[in-house]
Amino acid sequence: MxxxxxxxxxxxxxxxxxxxxxxxxxxxxxxxxxxxxxxxxxxxxxxxxxxKKIKLPSSRLGEFESMVPPQKRHLIRHIWLDIELRRYRTRCCSKRNSQLKTLGPTVTKAIRRIFSILSKWEAGNGLTLELNVVCPSDSEHWFRNLHFSSDCVDDEESATRGEADHHHHDPRHGWLHGAQVEAPARSAMYQLLYPVRLDEHQLASNPLPTVRAITQLVIRRQLRRRIVSFSLPELFQKLPCLENIVYEPWYSKARWTEHDDLYLSWIIQSSLPKSVQRMVMFQESTELYDALSSFDGQRQRVGHHDRYDEAFAHKSLELHHLAVSFMVDAEQMFTSCQPTWIWPNLQTLSLTSQLLQSDGGKRGTIEALLCRAGELVRRMPKMRTLVLWNGGKDHACAFMYCVDENDYPSITWRGTWDMEMSPRIIEAWQDVASTLPSCRLDVRNERIEETIGSHGDAIYYLRLPLQVVEPASLWQMRREARE
CATH class of the missing domain: 1.20.1280 (Monooxygenase)
Structure with a gap:
């Protein structure tokens, strides 16, 4: 033109x-x-x-400062650091410890370098730091169907269409003409899920600098090498302006997990920066790995640690927004809430509950859960959206309380099975509605007709009114389940 x-x-x-x-x-x-x-x-x-968003391989950290002159820093809103591990050596899959000795030092060096760079940046622009740890060999050997460093967002066509590479033929790693016909070796699972622990010796001699520019920290599900909880305070203590945390850890029955869960619950309750206002925590399901042997010889499962219930209950008193999926059960967390508690700032809350399943014998217990939620919301004066949901293969449901921009409240049941809003439930939530300018409560019941192939599909078709997982993570869940 x-x-x-x-x-x-x-x-x-x-x-x-x-x-x-x-x-x-x-x-x-x-x-x-x-x-x-x-x-x-x-x-x-x-x-x-x-x-706006820069994907930065750790190999290019040395160039980063020259790539972004000081006058351009205010334009950057999101830095995604891909910490690169060395490729596996020959016959690495049969050698359990081939890459593990250098894992902690490699990750520590990269994090310290990005913190050192960002410590010179001014606060106030709202900067997100996303951390990922990736080894190119993961997607070249046993795990060609998994996503380790992608940023695709969910759309129906691309998330549900699997595209097999029929030319790929690697019998040694369980692939025949593009199809995975053998479960990954135990040593390969060990490599993939081995936890990351920051190098204490490095940090003792050269501590992380304080970074005031970062307001959001993101660790997505594609980082399958879970950063152990003992290392997280090293990050949080150096981020005094942190407002948002997005964390999507994998659950494992490994022996170290028990102590790690206890420590993480303490961090949530007592060791986060006071500036944190929003937390989105999603414990990834291992249903894709149910047929595979985990690295400690026990089957993995999805579950929550009892200590999380109390930790998140206390932390919710300080937050503006909280979404926790599969790490706590709503019923247990509500039990941890004291009768005298008031939530002065909480505006949105999303929790999962294993009670929410289409078992007719549980209707009374589900009804009690929804009524209890109504009682608590009456002590949350700023609450705009509450979601209680559950989902997995062949089932999905959610109870949603929403207040729209005109202060009109509604409760909605949406699921693959019907749940009648009994008079007791409606009365409990009508009491909540009576505290709003519009006292009229809109009651809705919506049925999901689509086929639910995974927990990712459940989230997608539930159309939840708030974010419970990163959009790119949701795309990965659905795509990997299809493949």
């Missing part, structure tokens, strides 16, 4: 020119980033999107 008739483009109002350019930045067609160099008017539009 500009090369043929520059006068025509210049004659358009500035607001209209901006509306034309902005969709191009979101489409991200090949070469879109170079459009920032076309002219001075275009530069701020495309640079804003170009710098």
């Amino acid at each position: 500009t090369s043929r008739n520059p006068t025509l483009w210049a004659s358009l109002p500035a607001e209209l020119r901006l509306k034309i350019l902005e969709p191009i930045t979101h489409e991200k067609t090949p070469g879109w980033a170079s459009l920032a160099s076309v002219c001075k008017e275009w530069q701020p539009v495309f640079e804003k999107e170009n710098y």
Whole structure:
């Protein structure tokens, strides 16, 4: 347009020119980033999107400061650090400890380097730091169908369409003509799920610097090498302005997990920065690995540690937003809440409960849970959205309380099975509605007809009114389950 008739483009109002350019930045067609160099008017539009989220391999940390001059730092909203591990050596799959000795030092060195760089940045722009640990060999050997470093977002077509690589043939790692016909070796599972512990010797001689620029820390499910809880305070203590935490750990029946869970519950209750207002915690299901042998010889399962119930109950008193999936059970967490508690700031709350299943014998217990939730919400004066849900293969359901922008309250049951809103439930939530300008409570019941193939499908079709897992993680769940 500009090369043929520059006068025509210049004659358009500035607001209209901006509306034309902005969709191009979101489409991200090949070469879109170079459009920032076309002219001075275009530069701020495309640079804003170009710098917004940066995926940074640890091998390029040395170049990072020169890549982002000080005058461009305010444009960056999200830094995704991919900490790269060395590729497996020959016949590594039969050697359990081939990569594990250098795991802690490698991760510690990369985190210390990014903290050192970001410690020079000013606070106030709202910066997210996402941490990932990835080994290229993981997706080249046994685990070609898993996602370790992707940022795809959920859309129906791409998440549900599996595309097998029929040319891939590696019988030694269980693959025949694009199909996985053998479970990964025990040593391979050990490599994949081995926990990360920061190097105490490195940190003792050269501690992490304080970083005030970071306001959100993200650790997604694609980091299957869970960072042990004993190392997390090293990060949190150096992030005094942290407001949001997104953490999606994998559950394992490994022997170290028991102590790790106890320590994590203490961190949640007592050791997070006072600035934290929002937590989204999603304990990943291991249903994809149920047929595989775990590295400690015991079958993995999804479960919660009793100490988490009390820890999250106490922490909720300080938060504005809390979503915890599969780490606690709503019924147990509600039991940990004291009769005198008031939640002055809590605006959204999402919890899972194993009670929410289509067993007719549990209707009375489910009813008691929903009524108890109503009693607690009456002590949450700022509550706008509460969700109690459950989901897995072949089942999904959610109870949702929402207050819209006009202060109209509603309760909704949405699921693959019907749950009648009894007079007792309606009365409990009508009491909540009576505290709002509009006393009328809207009651809805919606049925899910789609096939639920995994817990990822359950989340997708429940259309929950708040985020319980990162969108890219949800895409991975659904895609991996299909494949």
